Amino acid sequence: MQNAPYSSGGYICDFCDKEDTKFVYHCSCGLDFHIKCALFTFNIAENNLKELEHVPLQDPLISTENGDVELEDVSKCFGCLEPLAKYTHFSPDCGFNLHEKCAKLPFKLNHMLHREHPLVLQFNSERLSCKICLVTRRSRFVYGCSPCKIAIYVECASPSPIIEDKSHPHPFTLFPRRLPFICDACGVEGNYAAYICCTCNIIVHKECISLPCIIISKWHDHRIYHKYFLPRDFRNSDCDICHGEVNPELGCYCCSHCNITFHARCVTEDKYSYSIPSREDEDEISNESSITVLEWNDAKEATKIKHFKHMHNLMLSASVGGYENSCDGCMLPISDPFYYCSECEFFLHKACAELLRMKRVWHHTFCKQPHILISDEVFRCEMCFHITNGFAYKCSECQSRTCLRCVIALTPGARTCLKHEHPLRFYRQYEGKCNACSLYSWQAFCCKDCNFVLDVGCFSLPTQM
Structure with a gap:
């Protein structure tokens, strides 16, 4: 840390995750601490929480009748980040709160996973993943070895010998030896603290017991x-x-x-x-189709349909020849196969016509509610930001709308592209250049068979203008 603090100027403290106008200590590795946070973390490492021994224990400031409900407005323990409700805790004058159990954690720990050095209770400043559960998450207190860059979460350091969970019919027993294994529940490698169900002959990570x-x-x-x-x-x-x-x-x-x-x-x-559904029928969205089939051909294709967003019947076209119109659903040029209306200028790609009336849109991260298929509105798509009057899926909670083109393109699974022979798949985390526009992209459609890449914008471009 620097010898003297400097003005924060918009920095966020890496201990309390809060931003204010006070001074902070800064380290060249990128860490920033408020003054009181820096002193507090230093005291933890040097004095083993002894500066809190004179602070009397206090009863919880807030209690709830349902202990399983996590209250958003309840202060959280700075050690484990769990709510303080219904727990006895320290409440020092500096504003830091700790559960009694977190304040009394042993300062040093000899652990089988790391025999070279004792592990020391410390602040996980480098956001290291746990050596046992292999998970990286927000956790302020860990047992770590700074020279070896090893961290073990407090709850993983002393695991329970037997765990029972309602998701599995039998109890799991701890196998405490250091032994590499592949978890039968998630398929990811582990190296310590495996849990075994002898009845089912499976071995799992501790956190996978409750999947x-x-x-x-x-x-x-x-x-x-x-x-x-x-x-x-x-x-x-x-x-x-x-x-x-x-x-x-x-x-x-x-x-x-x-x-x-x-x-x-x-x-x-x-x-x-x-x-996680608590009832059989909870959160089941309707699987109601947008179309009613009126006629079938010998190949079991729907040749005549009624779409709930159009007043006339639609017919399946044999070919695209002679039509230069766009699909009234996704607004892209018509291509095989598609439905058309013989009484007015209305066209729908077969894929657009067969979409469900309600759908979950995974890239809509703000709400958990399903989206409803709508039309006859002019809107700005929340994904591509284009203004259109085609079909859209509208969130029933926040009312935001996603155009059909983005919904279809970003639905999980393989997608076909007229300019490429192999199917393309959407990757949420991709770093590279698009083959079409040569711009750098962080999300893209990629081919698993060759090095062909299209970013989201280029993938949705019409084949003709």
């Missing part, structure tokens, strides 16, 4: 189920989020309706992207 059996994810319109191994119908599948191969012998999530699979870590990495 929910059923979740409702923003990535998919149906419920998805956790499986320890995939049925034969799902073999040779790729994850619909990262597009990496899913090992059928290891745990993952899958949808029985669509034969779609997800890596367990991919679909649960963001706690705000999924929910």
